[in-house]
Amino acid sequence: MKIIVKLFTTLRRGRFDQSVIEGDESMVVRHVVTMLNIPEKEAAILFITSRYAELDTVLHEGDTFAIFPPVGGG
Amino acid sequence: MGNVIDFLHANAADGLVALTVQKEAAKRFNMSMPQVENQILSLGLLPKRYARNRKTITQEKQLSLFRSNVAVVGCGGLGGYLVEELARIGIGTIIVIDPDVFEEHNLNRQLYATLTTLGGAKVAAAAQRVGEINPAVTVIPLQKAFSRDNGKCLLNQAHVVIDALDSIPIRLVLADICELMNIPLIHGSIAGWYGQVTTQFPGDRTLQKIYSGCTLEKGVEEELGNPSFSPALVASIEVAEAIKVLLNEGTTLRGKLLSINLFDMEIVDICIEG
Numbered sequence: 001m002k003i004i005v006k007l008f009t010t011l012r013r014g015r016f017d018q019s020v021i022e023g024d025e026s027m028v029v030r031h032v033v034t035m036l037n038i039p040e041k042e043a044a045i046l047f048i049t050s051r052y053a054e055l056d057t058v059l060h061e062g063d064t065f066a067i068f069p070p071v072g073g074g
Numbered sequence: 075m076g077n078v079i080d081f082l083h084a085n086a087a088d089g090l091v092a093l094t095v096q097k098e099a100a101k102r103f104n105m106s107m108p109q110v111e112n113q114i115l116s117l118g119l120l121p122k123r124y125a126r127n128r129k130t131i132t133q134e135k136q137l138s139l140f141r142s143n144v145a146v147v148g149c150g151g152l153g154g155y156l157v158e159e160l161a162r163i164g165i166g167t168i169i170v171i172d173p174d175v176f177e178e179h180n181l182n183r184q185l186y187a188t189l190t191t192l193g194g195a196k197v198a199a200a201a202q203r204v205g206e207i208n209p210a211v212t213v214i215p216l217q218k219a220f221s222r223d224n225g226k227c228l229l230n231q232a233h234v235v236i237d238a239l240d241s242i243p244i245r246l247v248l249a250d251i252c253e254l255m256n257i258p259l260i261h262g263s264i265a266g267w268y269g270q271v272t273t274q275f276p277g278d279r280t281l282q283k284i285y286s287g288c289t290l291e292k293g294v295e296e297e298l299g300n301p302s303f304s305p306a307l308v309a310s311i312e313v314a315e316a317i318k319v320l321l322n323e324g325t326t327l328r329g330k331l332l333s334i335n336l337f338d339m340e341i342v343d344i345c346i347e348g
Contacts, residue, residue: 008342009268009335010294017338044288045331050345052283066344068333070288071265073295074148074240074305 001025001061003032008068011038023059030055032065044070078103078113089133090122096210108166111210115140121210124164135321136164140210142320143231145169147220147248148238149196151305152262152312154185156236157213159313161204165320167212168204171228172196173219183302220244225251234316237261238309241291249274249281258319262312266298267337269308272346273315273326280346284331304336 006018015036023031033043033055045068046053059065078099085095091114099110114121115137120128124136131139144165146156149172160168174196180187186199197215204213216228220239225247229235235252237259239245245261252259252274259274261281274280311332318324330343 008333009337010266010298012338041290042294044290044293045284046287047344047346051347052286054287068270069265070242070285070290070293071263071268071270071295072240072242072245072290072293073264073300074150074152074238074262 001027001059003027003059003062004064005032005036006064006066007036008066009071010069011042011067027059028055029053029057029059029065032059033067038067042069043067078105078110079117082110082114082117082119086119089119090125091119092122096121107209108212111140111166121164123208127163131163131317131321138321139164139317140166142233143167143169144316144320145171145229145232145235146238147171147228147235148240149186149200150174150180150238150240151183151264151300152238152309153196154187154200155306155309156238156313157200157204158185158207159310160316161208161211161213163313163317164208165211167214167231169214169216169228169232170197170200171216171218171220173217183300183305220248222247222251226255229255229257232257234319235259236312236316237263238312239263240295242285242288242293243291245281246285249279252276253279260312260315260319262308263293263295264300264304264308265293265295266300267304267335268294268298269304269334269336271308271311271315271327271332271334272330273319273328275328278328280329280331283346304334307334307336 005021047066049064096110176187176191191199195217197217201213201215253276256276262271332343334341
């Protein structure tokens with residue numbers, strides 16, 4: 001299956017803004033994060049097609065998966 | 075000597091009351107500046123300092139803002155700009171909460187960090203500044219660290235709370251307490267060239283969703299730091315959100331996370347569903 005992955009802010013550095021990733025039906029968020037070599041602590045804000053997700057959330061064909069790093073300054 | 079109502083009417087021009095008239099009314103009728111402000115607005119008049127608000131915020135809405143109480147939690151990069159803009163637009167009461175004093179490394183971005191305020195309490199500098207720009211605004215400076223224990227007490231009376239914290243776990247405590255107290259919360263945070271804003275109403279649990287996978291106290295700002303422009307921008311959007319919530323008008327960021335990337339000049343909003 002194919003999913004669209006969008007990376008935001010600092011996560012783009014050395015990676016990409018948007019890309020299509022292929023995986024099998026059992027693919028979860030953590031697999032993509034690992035595949036992209038993003039430390040889990042930097043993959044803080046996760047959305048799959050507008051719904052917030054967690055590392056164990058299962059991905060589906062056609063999903064758009066967005067990853068934001070934690071932004072916490074004030 | 076007539077009464078204050080006659081005095082204000084007699085000395086208003088084009089519906090506007092000048093600062094000198096407001097000060098004179100306070101002196102002549104033994105009233106505080108906020109009391110005179112309330113009287114002016116209640117009469118359908120407008121303090122002259124709001125003349126340029128008039129086409130954006132009606133006289134009636136200016137009175138609503140005067141009767142509003144907004145809590146700013148954190149008085150650093152975001153908090154300084156928040157207090158400044160809330161005071162200038164005419165929010166009647168601003169609660170400012172921050173335990174810290176100004177340090178030299180605050181000078182690059184924190185509006186109230188100056189050579190003379192270094193070492194002084196941030197909330198005291200905020201209160202002094204507001205006194206210099208809008209004497210009708212009441213600032214309640216609370217030099218305390220916001221926590222689960224004191225949160226309900228500190229936010230008592232607030233109609234809207236604005237997040238200007240620098241800790242993700244304390245933000246989540248703030249979100250919980252606003253939920254408990256049934257207070258809308260405007261969230262903003264920054265890191266380097268980046269920032270984000272959302273508006274949460276009780277029951278939305280937007281912050282809890284945004285930070286559900288986050289176990290850290292600090293985000294990428296720990297590595298990136300914060301320059302001068304990102305707090306100014308994010309704080310301005312937070313104030314605009316707060317004003318819309320208070321006046322119940324316009325379209326807010328409720329249910330959306332606005333992500334701002336000034337480096338690539340990309341601003342996106344992501345819908346956050348259940």
